[in-house]
Amino acid sequence: MNYCSQCGASVRFEIPAGDNRPRHICTACDFIHYQNPKIVAGCLPVYEDKVLLCKRAIEPRNGYWTLPAGFMENGESTRDAAMRETREEANARVSNLELYTVTSLVPVSQVQMIYKADLDDLNFSAGDETTDVGLFSEDEIPWDDLAFQTIRNALKFYFADRKTGKYPTRHVDLNAPPGTYIEAPPKE
Amino acid sequence: MNYCSQCGASVRFEIPAGDNRPRHICTACDFIHYQNPKIVAGCLPVYEDKVLLCKRAIEPRNGYWTLPAGFMENGESTRDAAMRETREEANARVSNLELYTVTSLVPVSQVQMIYKADLDDLNFSAGDETTDVGLFSEDEIPWDDLAFQTIRNALKFYFADRKTGKYPTRHVDLNAPPGTYIEAPPKE
Numbered sequence: 001m002n003y004c005s006q007c008g009a010s011v012r013f014e015i016p017a018g019d020n021r022p023r024h025i026c027t028a029c030d031f032i033h034y035q036n037p038k039i040v041a042g043c044l045p046v047y048e049d050k051v052l053l054c055k056r057a058i059e060p061r062n063g064y065w066t067l068p069a070g071f072m073e074n075g076e077s078t079r080d081a082a083m084r085e086t087r088e089e090a091n092a093r094v095s096n097l098e099l100y101t102v103t104s105l106v107p108v109s110q111v112q113m114i115y116k117a118d119l120d121d122l123n124f125s126a127g128d129e130t131t132d133v134g135l136f137s138e139d140e141i142p143w144d145d146l147a148f149q150t151i152r153n154a155l156k157f158y159f160a161d162r163k164t165g166k167y168p169t170r171h172v173d174l175n176a177p178p179g180t181y182i183e184a185p186p187k188e
Numbered sequence: 189m190n191y192c193s194q195c196g197a198s199v200r201f202e203i204p205a206g207d208n209r210p211r212h213i214c215t216a217c218d219f220i221h222y223q224n225p226k227i228v229a230g231c232l233p234v235y236e237d238k239v240l241l242c243k244r245a246i247e248p249r250n251g252y253w254t255l256p257a258g259f260m261e262n263g264e265s266t267r268d269a270a271m272r273e274t275r276e277e278a279n280a281r282v283s284n285l286e287l288y289t290v291t292s293l294v295p296v297s298q299v300q301m302i303y304k305a306d307l308d309d310l311n312f313s314a315g316d317e318t319t320d321v322g323l324f325s326e327d328e329i330p331w332d333d334l335a336f337q338t339i340r341n342a343l344k345f346y347f348a349d350r351k352t353g354k355y356p357t358r359h360v361d362l363n364a365p366p367g368t369y370i371e372a373p374p375k376e
Contacts, residue, residue: 003196005189005212005221010196018316020276021261024193033193036226037260039299072225073209077292077361078299088208099290099359102301104265111227111266113290128206169357171287173265 006031037109041081042069044154045094045119050135051155052119054089056147057131064147067114067154068092068130082115090133092124101154103172114154116167149174194219225297229269230257232342233282233307238323239343240307242277244335245319252335255302255342256280258317270303278321280312289342291360302342304355337362 001024004011009028016023016032024033044067045052053065068089072081079097086092094117101114119135126133136142138159146152153172161167189212192199197216204211204220212221232255233240241253256277260269267285274280282305289302307323314321324330326347334340341360349355 001193003191003193005191005193005199008191008196008198011193034259035262037262038224039227071222072299074223074225074297075294077294077363078290079292079359079361080294099357102266102287102290104267106263106265106268109262111260169287171267173267175265 001033001035004029004031005033037104037111039072039078039081040069040110040112041072041078041085041115042067042112043082043086043094043097043115043117044100044158045086045090045092045117046158047119047122047135050137051141051158052090052092052124052133052135053141054126054130055132055134056129057126058129061147063131064145065142066147066151069112069114070129078113079115082113082117086117087127089127089130090124091127092133093120094118095120098167099169100167101150101157101170101172103150103153103174105150106173106175112150114150116158189221189223192217192219193221225292225299227260227266227269228257228298228300229260229266229273229303230255230300231270231274231282231285231303231305232288232346233274233278233280233305234346235307235310235323238325239329239346240278240280240312240321240323241329242314242318243320243322244317245314246317249335251319252333253330254335254339256318257300257302266301267303270301270305274305275315277315277318278312279315280321281308282306283308286355287357288355289338289345289358289360291338291341291362293338294361294363300338302338304346 004026007029011024013022054068068086070085086094097115097117100116103112124133157170192214195217199212201210242256256274258273274282285303285305288304291300312321345358
């Protein structure tokens with residue numbers, strides 16, 4: 001950030017009075033520009049014994065498999081965002097959303113929220129940011145080709161919890177530097 | 189937003205190619221300025237049969253009681269943010285945080301996350317944005333003078349769940365216009 005989005009003057013980077021961390025402050029109008037973490041919301045859509053995955057058409061992790069998810073927008077709930085992303089990325093409709101994983105990705109200042117959901121029907125197809133969409137049983141999941149650690153975690157949790165039929169909200173903090181956790185590791 | 193924070197040129201407000209909603213786009217460098225919801229994180233600190241509340245010294249809802257909470261910062265987890273806000277607003281230390289409420293406040297584009305936590309000791313006091321801090325049993329809670337609907341919800345959930353000893357994560361969407369839900373209603 002170099003310029004004030006309110007008045008166009010240059011900004012300085014220093015700790016405002018009464019604050020305890022540096023912010024971008026306008027040198028002309030004194031507007032303080034706060035920067036805060038973003039929320040990524042998505043679904044783990046289930047159909048019979050299978051889970052819907054999308055093959056990414058965009059970076060990062062182009063060509064790897066993921067759950068449908070993306071940045072939450074202003075003016076929607078996290079649940080709305082998860083349903084919208086599922087519709088946009090997989091042209092799929094889901095119901096009965098239950099908050100399932102909440103993950104802080106500390107180094108990239110994101111919080112990811114994944115909902116377990118019922119896939120309504122088999123009318124799905126690849127959206128603009130996706131090259132392929134499919135349903136996978138536990139044995140068929142492309143464990144070596146998953147895009148992100150958070151997706152791997154959600155799938156591991158799901159197949160473990162399915163044995164008990166109880167799906168408590170899972171809460172994980174990922175503190176490792178980017179690169180060591182963003183990419184899912186190969187199958188152990 | 190009137191000016192590009194990258195280069196200082198004016199911005200236009202229109203739908204970028206491949207997107208489906210209007211964004212602020214720089215007329216010179218084409219940088220797209222996304223605006224996304226913010227996370228508010230806080231604690232419901234418990235000591236024996238009492239809950240810690242803070243009396244707000246700032247707007248909105250100056251003079252009303254709340255749980256210690258505030259905007260999550262970049263580079264921390266939601267749990268870190270909840271502990272930091274509890275330290276800053278009540279000079280209090282907490283342990284054993286459990287994610288307890290997740291509320292989308294749709295009209296103000298915020299997601300609030302409250303953790304149930306154990307208050308470590310009685311060494312607490314009012315921080316800069318607080319005029320008073322106290323411990324309240326269920327009967328003593330100032331139900332008519334709570335700052336926000338989300339705080340009222342968290343307290344109601346807590347005292348109900350305490351009867352069973354089980355505290356599942358509670359997930360609420362608040363869609364009503366600002367003013368009708370931001371302020372907690374008087375006691376029913």
